[in-house]
Amino acid sequence: MTAVPTSITDGRELVDRAMRASAERLDPWTRRVVAYHLGWTDEQGRPAAAGGKALRPALALLSARAAGIPAEAALPGAVAVEFVHAFSLLHDDIMDGDRTRRHRPAAWTVFGPSAAILGGDALLALSEELLLDEQTRGSHWAARALTAATQRLIAGQALDIGFEQRDDVTIEECLTMAGDKTGALLACASSIGAMLGEGPTRLVTALTGFGSEMGLAFQLVDDLLGIWGSPGTTGKPVLSDLRARKKSLPVVFALNAGTDASARLAELYAEPGQPSEDDLREMARLIEAAGGRGWATAEADGRIASAEKYLAESGMDDDVRAEFRDVALFVTARDH
Amino acid sequence: MTAVPTSITDGRELVDRAMRASAERLDPWTRRVVAYHLGWTDEQGRPAAAGGKALRPALALLSARAAGIPAEAALPGAVAVEFVHAFSLLHDDIMDGDRTRRHRPAAWTVFGPSAAILGGDALLALSEELLLDEQTRGSHWAARALTAATQRLIAGQALDIGFEQRDDVTIEECLTMAGDKTGALLACASSIGAMLGEGPTRLVTALTGFGSEMGLAFQLVDDLLGIWGSPGTTGKPVLSDLRARKKSLPVVFALNAGTDASARLAELYAEPGQPSEDDLREMARLIEAAGGRGWATAEADGRIASAEKYLAESGMDDDVRAEFRDVALFVTARDH
Numbered sequence: 207m208t209a210v211p212t213s214i215t216d217g218r219e220l221v222d223r224a225m226r227a228s229a230e231r232l233d234p235w236t237r238r239v240v241a242y243h244l245g246w247t248d249e250q251g252r253p254a255a256a257g258g259k260a261l262r263p264a265l266a267l268l269s270a271r272a273a274g275i276p277a278e279a280a281l282p283g284a285v286a287v288e289f290v291h292a293f294s295l296l297h298d299d300i301m302d303g304d305r306t307r308r309h310r311p312a313a314w315t316v317f318g319p320s321a322a323i324l325g326g327d328a329l330l331a332l333s334e335e336l337l338l339d340e341q342t343r344g345s346h347w348a349a350r351a352l353t354a355a356t357q358r359l360i361a362g363q364a365l366d367i368g369f370e371q372r373d374d375v376t377i378e379e380c381l382t383m384a385g386d387k388t389g390a391l392l393a394c395a396s397s398i399g400a401m402l403g404e405g406p407t408r409l410v411t412a413l414t415g416f417g418s419e420m421g422l423a424f425q426l427v428d429d430l431l432g433i434w435g436s437p438g439t440t441g442k443p444v445l446s447d448l449r450a451r452k453k454s455l456p457v458v459f460a461l462n463a464g465t466d467a468s469a470r471l472a473e474l475y476a477e478p479g480q481p482s483e484d485d486l487r488e489m490a491r492l493i494e495a496a497g498g499r500g501w502a503t504a505e506a507d508g509r510i511a512s513a514e515k516y517l518a519e520s521g522m523d524d525d526v527r528a529e530f531r532d533v534a535l536f537v538t539a540r541d542h
Numbered sequence: 543m544t545a546v547p548t549s550i551t552d553g554r555e556l557v558d559r560a561m562r563a564s565a566e567r568l569d570p571w572t573r574r575v576v577a578y579h580l581g582w583t584d585e586q587g588r589p590a591a592a593g594g595k596a597l598r599p600a601l602a603l604l605s606a607r608a609a610g611i612p613a614e615a616a617l618p619g620a621v622a623v624e625f626v627h628a629f630s631l632l633h634d635d636i637m638d639g640d641r642t643r644r645h646r647p648a649a650w651t652v653f654g655p656s657a658a659i660l661g662g663d664a665l666l667a668l669s670e671e672l673l674l675d676e677q678t679r680g681s682h683w684a685a686r687a688l689t690a691a692t693q694r695l696i697a698g699q700a701l702d703i704g705f706e707q708r709d710d711v712t713i714e715e716c717l718t719m720a721g722d723k724t725g726a727l728l729a730c731a732s733s734i735g736a737m738l739g740e741g742p743t744r745l746v747t748a749l750t751g752f753g754s755e756m757g758l759a760f761q762l763v764d765d766l767l768g769i770w771g772s773p774g775t776t777g778k779p780v781l782s783d784l785r786a787r788k789k790s791l792p793v794v795f796a797l798n799a800g801t802d803a804s805a806r807l808a809e810l811y812a813e814p815g816q817p818s819e820d821d822l823r824e825m826a827r828l829i830e831a832a833g834g835r836g837w838a839t840a841e842a843d844g845r846i847a848s849a850e851k852y853l854a855e856s857g858m859d860d861d862v863r864a865e866f867r868d869v870a871l872f873v874t875a876r877d878h
Contacts (some may be wrong), residue, residue, distance in 0.1 A: 233697035233706055295664060301656035320637035320703055323659060327633060328696045330663065335689040341682045346674065349685075353671040360664045361569035367656055369570055379750045 211532040214264040219275055219285070221263040224281040225288060228336055232328050239325035243296055243313040256310060261537060262287040262395035268529055269413050270399030272522040280399035282336040283348050289333040290352065294391075295324035301367060323416050344404040351401060355394035362387025369453040372477060380458040381422070388428075389421030396420070396530075401502040408454075411521030416513045416530065423509035423538045425510065426502045429454035429539065433490050434499070445486040451475055455505075460498030467495035510538055547868035550600040550638055552705040553613055553620070557599040560617040561624060563850075564672055568664050571668040575661035579632055579649040585627045592646060597873060598623040598731035604865055607748050608733030608858040616735035619684050623731040626688065630695050630727075632662035637703060638786075666692070683737040683746075691730035698723025705789040709812065716794040717758070727759030732756070732866075748856035750847045752866065760847035762838045766876065767792035769826050770835070781822040791841075796834030803831035846874055 224244070229237055241247045245256035263284035270280030298304070299312040300319050314322035327432060333356075337349040365383040369375050396417030397410045432447030432454055448453050453461075460471055471492040474485055481489065493499060513534050517527050561580065565573055577583045581592035598621035606616030634640070635648040636655050642648060650658035669692075673685040701719040705711050732753030768783030768790055783790050789797075796807055810821055817825065826838045829835060845869040849870050853863050 231693070231699055233693075235700040236696060265822070293663075297659055301659060319655075321700075323633055323637060324703075325694055325698050326663070327629075327666065328693065330666055331689050331692040331696065335686070337695070338682065338686045338689060341679070345675070346677045350671070350674045353667050353674060356667040357567070357569075357664065357671070360572060360660055360667065363573040364569055364657075364660050367660075 209536075210259070213268050213533055213535070214259060214261065214527040215507030217264055217267040218260055218280065220277060220283050221260055221267070221288070222257070224285050225263075228285050228289070228332065231332060235321075236325050236328040239296075239313055239317050239321045240292070240329060241315060243307075243322075243325060244292060245308065245310075249311070249316050256308060258288060258308060260288060261533070262291055262391065263382070265392070265395040265417065265530075265533065266399045268399065268533070269395075269397050270403055271353065271402040272409060272413065272526045272530075273405030274522070274533075275399070275403035280402050282339060282345070282400050283319060283352075283398035286333040286336045286348075286352055287391060287398060289329045289336075290356055290359070291391060293326040293329040293333070294363070296322050296329070298363060301363070302473045310498050316356040332528055342404070344402040347404070351394050351398060355390040358386040358390035361392070370451075372453075373472065374456070375453050375458050375461075377455070377459050377462055380453065380455050384422055384425040385418065388425040389418040392421035392424065393417035406521070409520050409522060412516045412522075413530075415516035416520070416534070418511035419509045419516060423506045423513065423534070426455055426506035426509065427538045429456055430499065430502050430506070433457075433493065445490060448486050448489045449481065451481070455500040456493055456498035459501045460493040460496035463498070464498040465496045467492040471496060483531050506538060510534060545872075546595070547865065547872050549865040549869055550595060550597065550872070553603040554596055555599055556613060556617065557596055557620050557624070558593070559601070560621050561599075564625070565622050567668060567671070570770060571657075572661050572664040573771050575632075575649055575653050575657045575715040576628070576665060578652060579643075579658075579661060580628060581644065583647075585647070585652050592644060594644060596624060597869070598627055598727065601728070601753065601866075601869065603659045603732040603736045604735070604869070605731075605733050606739055607822040608626065608745060608749065608862045608866075609736040609741030610740030611735070611739035616682070616738050618675060618736035619688075619738050622669040622684075622688055623673045623727060623734060625665045625672075626692055626695070627727060627777070629662040629665040629669070629677065630699070632665070634657050634699060637699070637700040651689075675808065678740070680738040680740040683740070684734050687730050687734060687737060691726040693727035694722040698726070706787075708789075709808065711789050711794050711797075712867040713795050713798055716789065716791055717872065720758055720761040720791060721754065728757035729753035743859070745856050745858060748852045750859075751868075752852035752856070752870070755849035755852060756843045756870045756873065759849065760868070762791055762842035763874045763876055765792055766835065766838050766842070769793075769829065781826060784822050785817065785826045787817070792829055792834035795837045796829040796832035799832040799834070801832045807832060842874060846870060 214357050229240055231242060238251060242249065245254060248254040266280055266284035266287055267277045270277055296313055300314045302321055304312055305315050313325065327412055333352065334349060337345050337352060357434065362383050366387060393414045397413035400410045400413055433456060434446060461468055471489060474489050514531060517530055565576055568576060574587060578585065581590060584590040602616055602620035602623055603613045606613055614692060631643065632649055635643055636650045638675060640648055641651050649661065657856055669688065670685060673681050673688060698719050702723060729750045733749035736749055737748050773780050797804055806826060810825050850867060853866050
């Protein structure tokens with residue numbers, strides 16, 4: 207398994223403290239839901255340690271370093287992007303009917319959908335509030351970028367839900383969806399520290415491009431793991447994306463490839479009811495036969511290369527650039 | 543029926559145009575849900591005219607006049623408060639299982655809960671975005687006030703949902719809930735134009751106090767109408783709040799009054815299953831007997847008087863002050 211880069215582990219404690227302090231601003235009822243969702247407590251409200259890897263805050267802190275400001279100055283941005291991410295997961299799990307999140311029952315199954323809706327709403331409002339604590343050009347820049355990214359996140363989820371009802375989704379639409387749903391917030395996370403530090407536009411633009419490309423690579427890898435990943439590492443049942451007949455990127459590529467396998471896959475995707483275990487294995491085989499696995503793998507590699515090109519254009523110090531590169535390679539590694 | 547004050551009708555077209563222009567920023571799928579929810583279209587997306595009275599934007603424009611800036615300069619604030627209000631209604635209807643809104647099917651019953659969740663999310667993000675279009679001291683002030691009001695709105699809804707599970711709600715808690723759920727956003731609406739106009743703190747403080755008190759009066763009247771209002775004017779079935787065993791202000795007062803009627807009312811509220819029509823009439827009678835109706839009526843009058851006192855302290859011109867007063871009397875009139 208690829209080692210977790212130090213840029214992800216280093217700032218974790220700092221970010222964790224800032225997140226907990228910020229969550230104190232929530233009303234007690236909503237805070238209970240949020241604390242569970244973020245892995246700080248268990249179902250009974252007892253302390254737990256089940257948090258995610260906090261990739262977005264790590265990127266935010268790195269981008270602050272790229273702009274030459276201390277990590278502390280970028281904390282509102284680091285917390286805000288993580289809260290927007292948490293908001294979207296809280297709401298998405300309800301919409302998608304996903305009962306499990308990070309090996310634990312999803313928040314809405316524990317506290318009910320109403321509490322999870324409100325918890326997400328509160329996190330979204332709080333994320334903006336954090337960036338408005340100060341009135342600087344940098345915090346205004348960051349707040350605008352965050353609302354824009356949030357709008358794209360929502361648009362991407364809307365598109366994704368729409369896909370489930372359609373059998374004519376193109377690969378371009380699917381890439382747009384992934385860019386909105388995953389790329390936009392990672393692009394914001396990768397640049398928000400530089401915005402708060404009022405860094406040069408060239409740097410912010412390059413970091414935004416980096417995050418966007420890395421986001422697409424990340425989604426492609428996630429989609430590959432959703433079909434061929436092992437349940438032990440993904441935390442989801444084997445072939446889970448196919449079980450839900452998700453129109454993920456490799457699937458949409460395969461459906462549009464015009465091969466015999468594509469036609470057979472389309473039939474299996476259109477069948478009503480739960481697919482059998484045999485059907486699931488057949489679907490995975492057809493996606494591969496129609497070129498979906500090969501395309502997604504090559505596309506992910508291309509996006510990583512493009513992300514690295516953005517880093518090269520950013521004008522930042524070699525050591526920070528190397529750390530950004532390590533994070534990109536880590537989150538797009540196919541062994542976790 | 544009390545006549546609609548000109549301050550509510552006058553700015554309506556201006557605000558309507560600004561709202562529609564702002565909604566263009568939403569993705570098409572989410573915009574469809576929002577356009578229906580705001581009364582611009584029917585279920586099939588055809589043009590309709592079913593909007594609300596746009597009380598909050600009218601207050602926002604009035605507060606701009608109070609600070610001596612043109613209505614146009616306060617439009618982002620007027621639209622933002624209405625969008626936050628619309629966001630909360632979209633989500634509340636899902637949480638409360640309310641199938642009707644303004645005499646029409648609630649958005650979630652037409653487009654599904656997922657679409658309504660996303661539509662609300664998008665409106666919330668957009669409302670902040672609108673206030674970040676410019677970087678002035680006034681827009682920063684307004685944006686902060688709006689996120690704070692939104693947090694209270696969410697806290698109020700959380701408290702309200704919690705009430706349904708409890709039989710020990712105090713009248714103080716119930717007033718806190720109403721202040722958060724209804725007062726906070728009306729307070730923000732009543733002052734946001736003055737913030738955008740960078741008016742004096744004294745004016746903003748007075749208008750915030752006015753809106754907060756008017757909001758409580760408004761909620762008290764709404765609660766009275768939810769029990770004793772006629773369905774033709776409220777748009778809800780007769781005795782609807784009692785049917786849902788809502789712990790509204792007159793009910794909570796009655797439950798805590800310590801009378802025989804209070805005890806009998808508590809029994810009826812605790813009974814499982816749908817209350818019969820006879821039970822509903824008995825509940826209404828008991829609330830009145832325990833003093834709930836009289837208290838809520840007097841409390842509403844007291845809040846209106848307090849709102850007027852804030853207006854007197856605001857230092858604004860007599861004509862604007864008279865218009866604020868007209869709006870307060872209109873929205874707390876008990877004949878609509």
